[in-house]
Amino acid sequence: MRFQLTEDQRALRAGTRELLARRFGPEALRAAVEEPRLDRGLWRELGAAGFFALRLPEADGGVGLGLPEAVLVFEEAGRALLPGPLVATHLAAGQVQGADTGETVVAAVDGSLVEWLAEADTVRGDATGAEPLHSVDPLTPLHAVRPSPAAPEAPAAALLAAPEDPAAAPLTAPEDPVAALLTAAEQLGTAGRVGELAVRHARAREQFGQPIGAFQAVKHLCADMLARTEIARVAVYAAAVTGDPLDIAGARLLADEAAVRGARDCLQVHGGMGFTWECDVHLHLKRAWVRAQRGVPATVRARELADALLADSVVQGSGLR
Amino acid sequence: MDLSYTPEEEEFRARLRAWLAKALPDLPPKPPATDWPARRAYDLGWQGRLHDAGYADVHWDASPTVRLIFLEETERAGAPYVGANFVGLLHAGPTIAAEGTAAQRARWLPPILRGEEVWCQGFSEPGAGSDLAALRTRARRDGDDYVVSGAKIWTSHAEVADWCELLVRTDPEAPRHRGISWLAMPMDALGVTVRPLRTLAGSTEFAEVFLDEVRVPVANRVGAEHDGWRVTMVTLSFERGTAFVGEVVACLRVLGELAREARANGRWDDPALRRRLGLLHAEFRALWRLTQWNVSEAQAGGGVPGVGGSVFKLRYSHARQELYDTAADVLGAASLDLGRGWTADRLSSLSYTIAAGTSQIQRNIVAERILGLPKGR
Numbered sequence: 001m002r003f004q005l006t007e008d009q010r011a012l013r014a015g016t017r018e019l020l021a022r023r024f025g026p027e028a029l030r031a032a033v034e035e036p037r038l039d040r041g042l043w044r045e046l047g048a049a050g051f052f053a054l055r056l057p058e059a060d061g062g063v064g065l066g067l068p069e070a071v072l073v074f075e076e077a078g079r080a081l082l083p084g085p086l087v088a089t090h091l092a093a094g095q096v097q098g099a100d101t102g103e104t105v106v107a108a109v110d111g112s113l114v115e116w117l118a119e120a121d122t123v124r125g126d127a128t129g130a131e132p133l134h135s136v137d138p139l140t141p142l143h144a145v146r147p148s149p150a151a152p153e154a155p156a157a158a159l160l161a162a163p164e165d166p167a168a169a170p171l172t173a174p175e176d177p178v179a180a181l182l183t184a185a186e187q188l189g190t191a192g193r194v195g196e197l198a199v200r201h202a203r204a205r206e207q208f209g210q211p212i213g214a215f216q217a218v219k220h221l222c223a224d225m226l227a228r229t230e231i232a233r234v235a236v237y238a239a240a241v242t243g244d245p246l247d248i249a250g251a252r253l254l255a256d257e258a259a260v261r262g263a264r265d266c267l268q269v270h271g272g273m274g275f276t277w278e279c280d281v282h283l284h285l286k287r288a289w290v291r292a293q294r295g296v297p298a299t300v301r302a303r304e305l306a307d308a309l310l311a312d313s314v315v316q317g318s319g320l321r
Numbered sequence: 322m323d324l325s326y327t328p329e330e331e332e333f334r335a336r337l338r339a340w341l342a343k344a345l346p347d348l349p350p351k352p353p354a355t356d357w358p359a360r361r362a363y364d365l366g367w368q369g370r371l372h373d374a375g376y377a378d379v380h381w382d383a384s385p386t387v388r389l390i391f392l393e394e395t396e397r398a399g400a401p402y403v404g405a406n407f408v409g410l411l412h413a414g415p416t417i418a419a420e421g422t423a424a425q426r427a428r429w430l431p432p433i434l435r436g437e438e439v440w441c442q443g444f445s446e447p448g449a450g451s452d453l454a455a456l457r458t459r460a461r462r463d464g465d466d467y468v469v470s471g472a473k474i475w476t477s478h479a480e481v482a483d484w485c486e487l488l489v490r491t492d493p494e495a496p497r498h499r500g501i502s503w504l505a506m507p508m509d510a511l512g513v514t515v516r517p518l519r520t521l522a523g524s525t526e527f528a529e530v531f532l533d534e535v536r537v538p539v540a541n542r543v544g545a546e547h548d549g550w551r552v553t554m555v556t557l558s559f560e561r562g563t564a565f566v567g568e569v570v571a572c573l574r575v576l577g578e579l580a581r582e583a584r585a586n587g588r589w590d591d592p593a594l595r596r597r598l599g600l601l602h603a604e605f606r607a608l609w610r611l612t613q614w615n616v617s618e619a620q621a622g623g624g625v626p627g628v629g630g631s632v633f634k635l636r637y638s639h640a641r642q643e644l645y646d647t648a649a650d651v652l653g654a655a656s657l658d659l660g661r662g663w664t665a666d667r668l669s670s671l672s673y674t675i676a677a678g679t680s681q682i683q684r685n686i687v688a689e690r691i692l693g694l695p696k697g698r
C-alpha cells in the first residue's frame with residue numbers, strides 16, 4: 001500500500017498548475033468574467049497538453065494514464081476556475097472527433113441543464129428547445145432543457161422505487177460515475193484554493209491591532225476548511241484508484257461540501273471585501289454551486305450509501321480494503 | 322497512489338487471520354468492567370498469547386502498514402483490545418525503546434511485551450490539561466533519588482498498574498518546557514495514593530493519583546534531566562497514524578448494524594435518518610482512506626504524519642459522536658436504556674472531542690502549525 005502521490009503524479013500536478021498559471025492567471029480570469037467567451041486557443045493548448053486525451057490509450061493517440069491522474073488534473077482546473085465544458089469534452093475524447101485534441105468543444109446535457117451550449121461544437125444528449133438561463137456563475141453560461149420523455153424516465157423511476165434487496169442489487173445512479181468523480185476533483189480544487197485565499201487574507205488583514213487570523217474564531221474557520229478539504233482529498237483520490245461507485249458517491253458528497261462550505265467560509269473570513277464583485281471569492285462559490293448541481297442530487301447519493309450499509313460485508317467488517 | 326498490499330503483507334494478514342481463528346475460541350470469558358484485577362489478568366493474558374505467537378512487538382518493530390493490518394484484522398476477528406497494555410505498548414514502551422539506556426530497555430521492555438507488567442500515564446494534572454507544559458508536580462533531587470510531590474489526573478488503569486510514566490518538574494526556574502523530566506515510578510512506592518474517578522458513564526476508567534514525598538530512584542529517569550518534554554513528544558507522536566485503525570473498522574460495522582436495526586424497527590423509512598446514515602457511511606469510508614493515507618505517509622517518510630493526524634482527530638471525534646447520536650435516533654426510546662450497548666457507547670463517545678487534545682486545541686494546532694496563522698495574544 002502506497003497511498004501517496006508518485007513522483008510522476010506530483011510532476012503532472014505541478015506541470016498542470018504551471019500551465020494554468022501561465023495561460024489562465026488572475027488577469028485572464030477577470031477578463032473572462034467580463035466577457036465569458038471560450039478561449040479556443042487555450043482549449044487547443046489544453047488538448048496539446050493531454051488534458052482531454054489523458055485516459056485514451058497511447059495506441060489511440062492518447063496519454064495512456066488513468067483516473068488518478070485525471071483527478072489530479074481536474075483538481076488543478078478547479079483551483080484555477082478554468083472555464084468551459086471540461087468534463088464533457090474529456091469524456092468525449094475518443095468518441096467525438098477532435099475532442100481529444102481540443103479542436104472540438106463538447107457540451108453535454110446533464111439533467112435539465114447544459115453548460116456552455118452556445119459555444120460548443122457538439123452537444124451530447126438531447127438539447128432540443130434549450131432556453132438560455134441567466135446563470136448565477138458569470139463564467140458558466142447555462143441553458144435549461146426539458147428532460148426528454150424517452151431517456152431519463154426509466155433511471156429516475158428506478159431510483160425512486162424502494163429496492164427489494166439493496167444488498168443483492170446495489171443502486172447505481174443514472175449518471176456516469178467518472179463524470180461525478182471528475183466534478184468531485186474540480187470541487188476539491190476549489191476547496192483547497194478557497195482555503196488558501198482565506199488563510200492569506202487572515203494573515204494580512206489587521207483589525208484591533210493584529211492580523212484577524214490571530215483570533216481563534218477565525219482560526220477555527222480556517223482549520224475546519226482544511227479538515228474538510230483533506231478528508232475530501234483522500235476520498236476523491238481513493239475513489240480514483242478503486243473506481244468503486246460507492247467510493248465515488250461518498251467522495252462527491254464530501255467534495256461538494258468542502259467546496260461550497262469552504263467558499264462560504266472564505267467569503268466570511270474576507271468580511272465586507274468578500275461581498276464585492278472585485279474579490280474572486282464569489283466566483284469560487286458560484287462555480288461550486290454550479291458543479292454541485294451536476295448529476296444526481298446529494299440526497300440520492302446519500303441514500304445509495306445508506307442502502308449499501310445493508311450489505312453483509314459491512315457488518316462482517318470486510319467492506320473496505 | 323496504490324491501495325493494494327504487497328504479497329508479504331497479504332501473507333502476514335492470512336497468517337494472522339488463521340491464528341486468530343484458532344486462538345479466539347479458547348479465550349476465557351471477558352471479566353465484568355468493574356472487576357479491575359480480573360481485567361488486568363485478562364488483558365495481560367491476551368498480550369502473553371500474542372507474545373507466544375510472535376505478535377507481541379508488532380506495534381514497535383513492524384512497518385506502519387503491517388501495524389495497520391494487525392489492528393484491522395484483530396478488530397474484525399473480535400479479539401480483545403490492548404486494554405491495560407495500552408500505555409506500556411503504545412506510550413511508555415516506545416519512549417523507553419527510543420530514549421532509554423540499555424539497562425532500562427532490558428528492565429522494562431520484556432515484561433511489557435510478555436504481558437507481565439502494566440503501565441499507566443501520569444501526565445495531566447488538575448491544572449495542566451490542554452496546557453500540559455503547565456504541569457507542577459515537583460521532583461526534588463535528594464542523593465540518588467528524586468522526591469516527588471503533586472497530583473496527576475485522568476490516569477487510566479492506575480489501580481492495577483505496576484509502573485507510571487511520570488512527568489515531573491525538576492527545574493521550576495527554567496522556561497516551562499525545559500524544566501521537565503520523565504520518570505518511571507513504581508506504583509507501590511510509599512506516598513502514592515490512587516483515587517478512582519467516576520465518569521459520566523458510571524465507569525471508573527480513570528483515577529487521580531496523589532504523590533506525597535514519593536522517592537523515585539534517579540536511575541529511573543529516561544532521557545536527560547530537564548529534557549522530559551522532548552522525550553514525551555517522542556511518545557506522543559508514536560500513536561499518530563494507526564491509533565484509530567480498530568475503531569474506524571468498528572464504527573463501519575456499527576453503521577451496518579444500525580442500518581439493520583432501523584430496517585427491523587421501521588425507522589428505515591424515515592428519509593432524514595437514512596440520509597444521515599448515508600453521510601456517516603461516506604465519512605467513515607473517508608476516515609479509513611485518511612488512515613491509509615497517513616500510514617502510507619509514515620511508511621514512506623519513516624516519520625510522523627503531517628497534516629493527517631490533527632485532521633483525522635478533528636473529523637473522527639466528531640463523526641463518532643454523530644454515529645452514536647444517530648444510533649439514538651435509530652433506537653428511539655430504547656436509547657435511554659443503558660442495557661443497550663449503543664447507549665453506553667454514546668456516553669463514552671462524549672469524551673472524544675475532549676481527550677488527547679480538545680477539538681478546540683486541535684483547531685489551534687491546525688491553524689498555527691499547518692496553516693501558519695499567528696498565535697493569539
